[in-house]
Amino acid sequence: MISISETNFDPSFAAKLRKISGINIFKCIQCGTCSAVCPMGAHMDITARKFIHMCRLRLRQQVVLSNAPWICAACSECLVRCPNGVDIPKVMEAVRLLTQRKNINYVEPSQMPSETLAELPTIALIACFRKHTA
């Protein structure tokens, strides 16, 4: 549910995302193709279309608290299907970076059990730490 309030609204939010990502989210026509093709969409609290919409409405708090950028697998299916070529993966990354640039990790490597670390392929750990840690 979208909530428009002082705590949620940040007038500079869209511009900030543009600075980090280089992407103009105002080209989005809200067609919903991104949400439809997203392989992770079923597990997100806010799917891609709505996420972009809320970024445009500058609802920073809800966007930053959403699990969507952290469930996103950066697969670019949304990007290749978007009729206007909006680079949604870059917008997702920009939202992740808002947290990561404050030196906050989404996963804590030091708290992962050693059996898990030993079993996972190297590429899984590197990709995860790249996207989910500061």
Add this chain to the structure above:
Amino acid sequence: MKVSYFPGCTVKTTARSMGEAAEASLLALGVELIEPKRWTCCGVLHSLADDDAMRLLGPVRNLIRIKKGGDRKVVTVCAMCYNSLARANLLMKKDSEKKSIINGYFEDDDDYNGEVDVLHLLTFLRDEIGWDAIRQRVNSPLGGLLLAPYYGCTLLRPTELAIEAPARPKILGDLLKSLGASVVDFPASSQCCSSYQSVSHPEIAAQVAAEITGSARKSGAAAIVTCCPLCDYNLGKEQFNLTTQGSDDISIPTFYFTELMAVAFGLDLGRALSRGQEELLLTAKGMSSLPGVRGEAEFPEPSH
């Protein structure tokens, strides 16, 4: 023929047999894969930030070292290495502002302008070896085994990097046919395996993988063939953790494409296959055992 070969971290550690199978198979085709001096992490995943060039230094550093070594082409066996190196390469060709910033970090080297071509092994096999040459080298064909080629994302997206037209990729299927297998397309063949989510959200990754393996099973395939070590893990080993969706069984063996090449060339794999994999291959080939599958690895020696 010698060609520059970027192995990446995973085929040197947890997926060693995938890399060794690639090297042995290529040697059997007359190609020696030579690693560049001092290669380092490919820099995966490609940095999606527009305001920070730092995370692009890793892949570009590798490309500069390859160029300095005198090579204008590098082959990867891992799809994620392909994506990271190729995407950085494209940026150095197309984005003059970023290129200038990044080259500024490499003061001691000549400017890098995208001179090295980055190829995934599949492209190299198709374009520089050819399916006919591969077919001729096969001495232990895969017996018409019905396989489902699975591409994942990093070879096909974003579009400017795609090794083939993303809507209907056939390159992996063509390789498998030249090895004597039959191939079936299935709807989830380029749906993301959920990548690093098997680390952060393993329950979600399991469900996403179940959709893909279930789709492959429905197509009638006996096994899925992967071309990325992470996809192979998410769809393969992870299956032990997969939940069964409804009444449809979603389990199906997976193979890495280089290991199937090694098997079809009659080379020894340096590791034991899972029971599902071994049974399938034995039945398809009408054999009672696969040479050297549990024994010591015996690979042809390189010429130097």
